[in-house]
């Protein structure tokens with residue numbers, strides 16, 4: 001395993017001013033209908049609660065990263081509602097699609113004001129790259145040839161910047177048979193590029209609805225809890241974990257090191273359907 005997450009209170013004020021401070025909110029699974037639930041949880045309510053708590057606990061992040069499966073039914077209404085929530089924060093927010101999203105529609109609706117659906121941003125000595133790992137009409141993940149080329153170009157353009165690559169799907173198996181059927185299907189091409197570009201420090205993903213933090217080929221790989229339902233790690237079959245919605249905070253340091261940790265709501269939302277066999 002890689003470095004363990006920091007368990008101290010995550011207020012960003014504790015880090016040097018040059019740090020790039022981020023909140024990752026992932027797998028919000030919102031719906032067009034604000035009263036709808038996923039596995040017994042009202043996903044809009046838990047998203048609102050996690051966002052409010054994260055901002056209150058961490059202070060003022062530089063950016064929010066929303067790493068896919070933002071709207072479960074990929075509805076216009078769901079994306080517009082999410083946009084409204086993110087606009088209210090006034091914090092620059094970078095969104096990328098997951099298997100439940102429709103990338104074109106998502107970009108068309110979300111990409112305005114402080115909310116961005118763009119391939120990368122550079123600031124404070126870091127380059128953040130946002131890839132689309134989705135495959136149309138599939139839940140699996142792939143970095144297709146156009147995204148590989150985009151990654152190649154961005155890495156070549158910023159060789160002197162510490163780099164974190166963000167995408168929805170997990171790039172290596174996490175040890176859950178059912179979840180690992182959706183792992184990135186072409187990791188060799190992806191990691192070959194990473195190997196050739198030592199400025200890459202980390203890969204951050206969504207999709208797995210659980211904490212994951214390891215080191216692979218010299219790069220830190222992180223996955224994170226969802227703002228709604230969590231999955232039990234390292235099991236063969238789909239199973240809901242009895243833990244609350246949560247988020248990851250990251251403080252990227254000028255020397256390339258990463259401070260990060262997880263935090264969650266104080267309790268499990270009532271109604272969580274622990275016996276569910278799938279979704």
Ligand SMILES: [Fe+2]
Nearest residue numbers: 069098099207
């Ligand atoms: Fe997903």
